[in-house]
Amino acid sequence: MRLSLVTDTFLPEVNGVTTVLAAMARGLRARDHAVQVVAPAYGGAVDDAAGVYRVPSVACPRYPAVRLSWPIGRGIGGALARFGPDVVHVVTEGPIGAFGHRWARRARVPLVTSFHTDFPRYAAHYLGPWAVKPVCRYLRWFHRQAALTHTPSDVTCAELRALGVPRAVVWGRAVDCTLFRPARRDEHRRRALAPRGEIVVLHVGRLAVEKDVGTLVAAFEYAGAALGSAAALCVAGDGPEAESVRRALPFATHLGFVGRARLADLYADADLFVFPSRTETCGLVALEAMASGLPVIAADQGGVRDNVRDGITGRLVRAGDAEAFGRAIVQLVRDDTERRSMGQAARAFAVTRDWSAALDDLVLHYRAAGQPQGGMTNALTASPGVAPIRCPASTSVG
Numbered sequence: 001m002r003l004s005l006v007t008d009t010f011l012p013e014v015n016g017v018t019t020v021l022a023a024m025a026r027g028l029r030a031r032d033h034a035v036q037v038v039a040p041a042y043g044g045a046v047d048d049a050a051g052v053y054r055v056p057s058v059a060c061p062r063y064p065a066v067r068l069s070w071p072i073g074r075g076i077g078g079a080l081a082r083f084g085p086d087v088v089h090v091v092t093e094g095p096i097g098a099f100g101h102r103w104a105r106r107a108r109v110p111l112v113t114s115f116h117t118d119f120p121r122y123a124a125h126y127l128g129p130w131a132v133k134p135v136c137r138y139l140r141w142f143h144r145q146a147a148l149t150h151t152p153s154d155v156t157c158a159e160l161r162a163l164g165v166p167r168a169v170v171w172g173r174a175v176d177c178t179l180f181r182p183a184r185r186d187e188h189r190r191r192a193l194a195p196r197g198e199i200v201v202l203h204v205g206r207l208a209v210e211k212d213v214g215t216l217v218a219a220f221e222y223a224g225a226a227l228g229s230a231a232a233l234c235v236a237g238d239g240p241e242a243e244s245v246r247r248a249l250p251f252a253t254h255l256g257f258v259g260r261a262r263l264a265d266l267y268a269d270a271d272l273f274v275f276p277s278r279t280e281t282c283g284l285v286a287l288e289a290m291a292s293g294l295p296v297i298a299a300d301q302g303g304v305r306d307n308v309r310d311g312i313t314g315r316l317v318r319a320g321d322a323e324a325f326g327r328a329i330v331q332l333v334r335d336d337t338e339r340r341s342m343g344q345a346a347r348a349f350a351v352t353r354d355w356s357a358a359l360d361d362l363v364l365h366y367r368a369a370g371q372p373q374g375g376m377t378n379a380l381t382a383s384p385g386v387a388p389i390r391c392p393a394s395t396s397v398g
Contacts, residue, residue, distance in 0.1 A: 001034070001087065001367075002034045002084055002086045002087075003085060003086065003087050004035075004038060004080055004083055004085035004087070004100070005036070005089050005091055006038045006076075006089065006090045006099075007097065008040060008067065008069065008091075008092040008093075008095065010022075014257075014259075014260070015206070016116065017091065017092065017116045017117070019284060020116070023174070023176070023355060024362065027356075028359065033363070035051055036051055036052075036080075038079060038080070038096060039055065040054065040055055040096065041057055042067070053076070055069050055076060069095045069096050076103070077099075080100070080107075086109070087110045087111075087370065088101075088104035088112070089113070089114070090146075091113075091114045092114070093113075093115075093117075093139065098142075101113070101142065110370045112365065113142065113148075113149045114149065114172065115150070115151040115156065115160060115168070116151070116152070116172070118280070118302070120132045121210065121278075122210050122279065126209070139163065143160065143165040144166075144167075147369035147370075148368065149167055149168045150170075150171040150172055151168055152170065152172035152281055153282050153303025153304075155302060155305055156302075157170050171365065173353055173358075174355040174358035175287045175353050175355070176288075176291070177354070179260070179261075180264050180288045181292060182292055182293035182343075183268070184264055184267075184269075186265065190269040193253060198229065198230060198231050199230060199272065200231075200232050200269060200270040200271045201232065201233050201274060201329055201333065202235075202266065202270035202273050202274070202289070202294070203216055203220075203234070203237070203273070203274045204236045204258070204273070204285045204288075204289070205275065206238070207237050207241045207245050210277075211276075211277040212279075212320065213241045215276040215319075215321075215325060216235075216245070216274065216325075217245060217249060218322030218323075218326070219274065219322045219323075219325035219326040219329060220249050220252060220274075220326075222323055222325075222327070222330075223329040223330055223333070224249075224251055224252075226326070226330045227329075230333060230334070231329075231333050232253065233251065234252060234255065234266075235253070236257075236258045236263070236266060237258075238256055263288070264292070267288060267291075267294060268293070270294055271294065271339065272332055272333065273286065273289035273297070273314075274296075274297045275289075275299070276298070276320075277299060277302070278302050278320070282304070282306070283298065283303055286298055286304050286307060287350060287353060290308075290347065290349060291353075293343040294343055295313060295314040295343050295346055296313065296315075297317060297328045297332070298316060299316070299317060300316040300317060300318055309349070312342065312345050313346040314346065
C-alpha cells in the first residue's frame with residue numbers, strides 16, 4: 001500500500017505523538033509499504049529524501065515546542081498528488097492535518113484520523129471553560145468524516161463515541177520493550193542519582209499546566225519531607241513550567257530534556273514512577289516506565305487507566321490530590337517487597353503491548369478504510385477489542 005501520514009508534529013521534536021508516528025513509519029516500511037510523511041520543517045522547507053515532505057513552520061511564541069504552520073499554496077497538495085496514496089492518515093488536528101484532511105476528501109482517498117491530545121481539557125486550562133464546546137464541535141466535525149479514528153485507550157475511545165465519533169477504535173498504545181527494559185539498569189550510573197543508595201522516584205513528562213505539575217510539586221514536597229534521605233526525587237522533561245518546578249523543588253534532581261537512549265537508562269536506574277497528569281489519552285511515558293520494570297503512581301483519570309492496574313502494576317490516585325500522591329510515594333518507597341512485585345507485574349503487562357502486533361493491526365485498519373462503508377470498517381469498530389462502549393450521558397470530552 002501507499003500511505004501518507006500527515007502531522008503537525010514530527011522528529012526532531014520528541015513527544016508521544018512523534019514517538020508513535022516514527023514507529024509507524026519504520027514498521028510500515030519494514031512491511032514493504034510505501035510511506036510518505038508530511039510534517040513541519042524545523043528550519044527550511046525541504047522535500048526529504050527519506051520520504052518526509054517538510055512544510056514551513058515557526059515556533060509558537062509562548063510555547064516553542066509547538067510549531068505553527070500556514071499550509072497554503074500547492075506544496076502539500078502537490079506532494080500528496082505526486083505520491084498517490086491509497087490511504088491518507090491525518091495524525092493531528094492542526095493546520096497541516098486540516099489541509100491533509102481536506103485534500104483526502106476532495107481527492108476521494110480513504111481517510112483515517114488520530115486523536116492523541118485531549119484538546120478540550122487543554123482548552124479549559126489555557127482559554128477557559130467557554131472554549132470547550134467550540135473545540136468539541138471542531139473535533140466532532142473533523143473525526144466524523146474519517147473511515148476510522150485511532151485513539152490509544154478504551155477510556156478515550158468511549159469519550160469520542162459519546163462525543164459523536166462513531167468509528168473511533170483503539171490503536172497506538174504499544175511500547176518498545178527491547179529499548180525500555182530492566183536489564184539496562186547500571187548501579188555505577190545509578191549512583192549519580194542516588195549516591196547513598198536511596199530509592200529513586202522519577203517523573204518524566206512535559207512540564208506544563210495541563211500536565212498537573214502543581215500536583216507533582218506538592219506531592220514531591222510531601223514525600224521529600226516524610227522520607228528525607230531515604231528517597232532521591234528526580235524530574236526529567238522541559239516545558240513552560242520547567243523553571244517554576246525547579247524553583248519549587250530545589251532538593252530534587254532536575255535533568256531537563258532527555259534523549260531516548262538516555263531516557264531508557266534513566267527508567268531502568270529508577271525504582272518508582274510518578275505521573276499525576278489527568279489529560280492523557282494514553283500516557284506513553286508511564287507505559288515506557290512499566291516496560292522498564294517500574295510501578296507507576298498515576299491519576300485515576302484519562303487513558304493511563306488502561307495500563308496501570310491499581311494494586312497490581314502501581315497505584316491509581318484521585319486526580320489532583322497531591323497529599324494522596326505523596327502518601328502513595330511514601331508507602332511504596334518504604335515497602336521494598338510490594339514495590340518490586342508491582343515492578344515485575346508492570347513489566348509483564350508492558351510486554352503484551354507489542355509493536356509487531358500493533359503494526360499488523362494497523363495494516364488491517366488501512367485496508368478496512370478502503371472498503372465501502374458498512375463493510376470491514378464497521379466490523380472493526382464492533383470487534384471485541386474495540387466494542388461499542390456504553391458511555392455516560394455526560395462525558396468530560398463533550
